[in-house]
Amino acid sequence: MIRLSAILLATLIVVNLNAQMNASDAAALESTVDDARIVDNSLQPEYERAKRVYTHLISATYLRVTAKLFPAKKAYQQMLREHEASAFVHTQLASLNMEMFDLPTAEQHCHRAIEIDPEVPMPYYLLGEVMIWRYGNAKHRDKWDDIVSAFQKVIQLDPDHYGFGKNGRPFSAYNYLGEIAEQMGDYQSAANAFKELVRIMPYQPMYYLRLGGLYNQLDNKQEAITTYERAIKINRNLWRAHDALWKLCVDQYDRLYQEDQLEAAAEHLQKAIHSYSELKRLVPPANHKHTHDNELLAQFRARLGSLYVVLERESEAIEVLEEALEITPNNPDTNYWLGIAYQEIGNLEQAEHYLRATIALSPEREEAYNALGYFFAEHGTNLDEAVRLIQIALKKSPANGAYLDSLGWAYFKQGKLNDALKQLEKAxxxxxxxxxxxxxxxxxxxxKGLKKEALAAWQKAIQxxxxxxxxxxxxKKHGQE
Incomplete structure (x- = not known):
């Protein structure tokens, strides 16, 4: 019996040689072959047969590499006459017939190769591809289970199935399994398939892109974010990854903010700002759908700045808010939170400037009136204006406890203790x-001299x-007096 390993070796040698030929080399070789004197000494019968097989194999391989598909097919068929029970030759014929778009014949050769040697993965893979080409549309959904079974057999025989086609594009049974599962709405199975591809080829960013999208479909937002970040780590210029990532990070920010996880919310908003900025830089004009980029970035930075203020990270707040102000100087949110941030670090001049700017830009913004009024009250300056500002805020929201507290404190600083007590008891x-x-x-x-009541209020505060x-x-001080 002819050893297929030798046949395969001969094939690889010929493919390698032909891959290095240019057109003139190939023509020269054909001329040389035509002119050469053929020595044909008699061999023993079994070697004669082997010689014929090798001759057909070399011929078929050469013809196929030089895109002479019909002669190549004939040469493979001649090999089958010598050795019909060759899974290798049937597999080659299946692949060749696919190139020639003779799908029924390709399918027949796949089945014959599997019948001869059911432990080789390639015929199953080709069978799956043939069936996709023949039955991959919605009209033949009854065939999809058979297609899936073929690809599942491939990964059963070769759990690390992966390769590259003649055009240099990667191929894998996992890829097809993922595609089919996604089309059928089975996102978990699709994700499992692309997870395997990520395992096998961890530096192929396209698989991370697909996996990130599937995690998003499964509402596994954090895994989706981690997966897109991995794709960007491999190739930081993947605009589609940045486009998906900023949206996911904004969603996570909203959720975390609602759950009062402010540090984590700030981290995700920071990522959203970075990815959106990268998207602006990278996205092709034809794919660009956002016409208000600067305004959106300013909104994100204003939100991040406000979080930093709440988290007592004032210097970071000022930095990010001033970046936003350079883009949109008339943004009320940015001016407001800058005013609050400067107030927290004791920069009174800047705090007053930005809070007044907020009121000028957005006269309906009640919290700005209260913030500026409380700012004056806290520092004992402009107390009449402080009362007036806070009263404007209260007119808009008369049941706001924070505004009532501000008014009571302003009255206290004015020495109007009865008015102060009235407002603070309401607050x-x-x-x-x-x-x-x-x-x-x-x-x-x-x-007011009500020490017992004062101590009770402070006891409540310490609780x-x-x-x-x-x-x-x-x-301690007043309890001992």
Whole structure:
């Protein structure tokens, strides 16, 4: 019997030689072959047969490499006359007939190759491809199970199935299994298939793109983000990955913010800003759908700045907000949060500037009136204006406990203790769990000589914030008097 390993070796040698030929080399070789004197000494019968097989194999391989498909097919068929039970030759004929778009014949050769040697994966793979070409549309969905079975057999025989076609494009049974599962709406099976491709070829970003999309379909947002980030790590210029990533990060920011996970929310918003900025740089004009890029980036930066203020990361807040202001200087959110950030670090001039700018840009923004009014009250300046500003805010939201607290504190700084007490008692009815309101109420009670009530307010405050050293100091000082 002819050894197929030798046949395969001969094939590889010929393919390698022909792959290096240019057209003139090939023509010269054909001329040389035609002119050469053929030596044909007699061989023993079994070797004569082997010689014929090798001759047909070399001829078929050469003809196929030089795109002479019909003569190549004839040469393979001559090999079958010598050795019909060759799974290798049937596989080659299946592949060749696919190139010639003779799909029924290709399918027959696949089945014959599988019949001869059912432990070789390639005939199953070719069979799956032939069936996709023949039955891959919706009209033949009854055939899809057979297609899936063929590709599943491939990965059963070769769990790491992967290769490259003549055009240099990668191929794998996992790829087809993932595509089919996704078309059928089985996103988990599709994700499993592309996870295998990522395992086998961890530096192919296209598989991460597909896997990220499937995780998104499965509502596994964090896995989708991690997967897109991996694709970008391999190739930072993948605009489709950046496009998917910024949207996912904004979604995660919204969820985390609602859950009061502010550090994590800030991290995701930072990623969204980065990916959206990269998208602007990379995306082809024909694919660009966002006409208000600068405004959107400014909104993201304003949100991030506000988070940094709440997280007491004022210097980072100022940095990101000033970046936003360079793009959209008339954005009320950016001006407002810059004012608050500067207020927190004690830069009074800048705080007043940006809060006044906010009111000028957005007169209906009630929290800006309250913030500027409270700012004046806290520092004991412009107290008449402080009262007027806070009253504007209260006119818009009369049941807002924070605004009532601000007004009460402004009256306290003016020395109007009865007015202050009235507003702060109303504030505490709306915000009984506010440490700041309880603290202000205690100060007013103490100033009015109501020490017992003051201590009670501070006791309530310390229950709400057990580690508050300022409140503890007041209790210690006034409780011993």
């Amino acid at each position: 505490v009815s709306y915000m009984p769990d506010s440490v700041e309101v309880q603290d202000h109420l205690g100060e007013v009670y103490l100033k 709400l914030s057990p580690g508050n050293t300022a409140i503890l100091e007041k209790l």
